[in-house]
């Protein structure tokens with residue numbers, strides 16, 4: 001090959017790789033397989049190694065490789081990097097609109113660009129003659145830190161502008177952030193390696209960008225959305241913000257696809273509501289939305305006050321994290337005797353809800369986060385999950401804090417507490433002699449997904465156990481009407497209703513019954529698998545560990561628990577009583593293998609389905625042989641994502657699991673029904 005041939009080949013490879021990145025990050029439409037990309041990349045690397053004189057700083061291979069430095073140099077921003085004024089309510093947004101209209105002497109329709117407020121960190125990236133030149137953090141707005149080598153490793157950011165027509169100097173501003181999926185994966189890897197865990201994606205992004213060694217940054221899953229320009233020389237930009245964003249996209253920068261033009265304040269508020277509703281299912285963290293007056297001429301007329309523009313506003317979402325104090329720690333006893341440490345907090349409003357308790361998970365977590373009574377901590381409340389303590393503010397630790405110690409005796413029944421070194425949780429050994437365990441077992445037995453006993457709620461169970469009317473789950477079917485009527489807030493009518501509901505619940509399914517028994521490690525799905533595999537309870541209760549492990553999905557841990565449960569004389573007696581009191585289920589028809597087209601396929605359902613309940617979808621899938629589980633792992637084949645899907649979808653994306661919409665699920669079910 002001649003030198004020209006080599007140069008041509010190198011240029012072509014670079015173009016292909018840049019095109020791939022553009023499609024992937026900017027157009028969100030990857031065009032080739034990852035393996036193909038890796039092949040092109042290696043080919044380019046080899047060619048460049050053989051011909052080092054051909055290496056240019058904008059080659060995709062040159063993103064990594066810079067030497068670690070000892071400190072970041074300071075960079076002065078030619079155009080200061082401003083901050084935004086914040087609003088937390090509709091009233092404040094309307095006042096912002098009014099201030100603008102008063103200044104502009106205008107009451108006509110006003111166009112805003114609405115953008116999600118990305119929760120990462122702001123950077124400024126300068127291009128000279130279309131080439132990546134320098135990147136800096138915001139710093140104090142006037143001076144930032146030179147993070148050129150680190151930002152260069154972010155594949156979403158072009159090293160060279162895409163079109164031929166560009167400014168001689170272009171400063172692009174935007175947010176570097178870590179997508180939720182990448183954050184989860186990074187923390188999982190860090191946990192396995194015993195390394196530092198990041199509290200949230202923003203800290204992870206900031207920590208990754210402020211690495212003195214760019215080779216570390218290169219391995220962090222960072223992404224970028226452009227949202228503004230700084231200095232521009234030698235080019236006439238369009239006269240609206242939305243057109244500038246379009247132009248940035250053409251130059252090769254990813255721009256958030258949720259951005260939208262809204263006419264007047266009410267449309268801005270609708271955007272806020274829409275993004276808030278979508279918040280959990282967006283693949284990145286947002287902490288609000290930003291409204292920007294679209295016309296640059298109007299922006300100029302409005303100008304700035306102190307260090308924030310009058311023409312823009314950040315409309316924040318209620319915070320999901322707050323700082324408060326750990327007043328004390330109590331241990332709650334669960335159904336299986338597990339002791340869960342719960343922090344009693346100085347009440348604090350988090351995302352609009354007062355939080356006074358947060359789970360500390362287990363003693364290992366307390367040790368890992370080094371939490372002590374008296375500490376100031378960050379509490380997080382996300383969606384419906386139980387609030388948790390994310391981290392301790394060590395620098396604010398007062399002089400007298402107390403260590404959290406696992407009690408030696410169960411706080412409810414006084415039995416010994418056993419903490420096996422191999423297990424994360426400690427347990428009360430009291431079994432059903434522990435009223436806390438008994439209460440939880442009965443609540444579980446009565447739950448909707450178990451025996452579905454309407455009216456047997458938590459408060460009632462507490463009363464019945466405290467008054468010694470219930471000593472086992474079977475006792476619920478022996479409750480006398482007269483005793484019920486003597487309970488607080490229980491008249492004859494509700495007592496009779498409860499008895500009717502109890503009677504009703506006796507007609508159930510084997511799967512529900514198994515789940516209701518509360519066998520450790522046997523959740524709803526395992527109960528379904530067991531019920532499907534064993535035609536009757538007797539065979540199941542006599543199965544040994546080997547037989548159980550023959551079933552797909554049943555490992556040694558589940559098998560040991562199931563065998564142990566059915567060998568326990570007390571459990572045998574309770575089951576016998578339940579059957580004697582009339583609990584029954586239909587005998588399932590023998591299984592036909594040909595009707596199991598989804599055998600071996602593992603599904604996870606998330607979000608709200610429109611046309612059917614999740615239970616219905618689950619039943620339909622299980623009937624076709626599929627396994628339906630509650631959490632996504634690398635074993636999962638499909639995730640069905642309904643409306644507002646939440647973290648399971650993100651985990652699926654992180655693991656590369658196939659995602660089906662409800663529509664696609666329906667198609668699949670219809671197709672299989674036809675094949676049948």
Ligand code: IVH
Nearest residue numbers: 082083084115116117118121122175227290
């Ligand atoms: S515009 C003059 N747009 O919010 C306006 N900022 O409080 C400059 N941010 O430091 C910022 N998403 O890190 C703008 N779509 C967005 C944004 C955004 C997140 C951050 C940015 C900035 C901070 C201002």
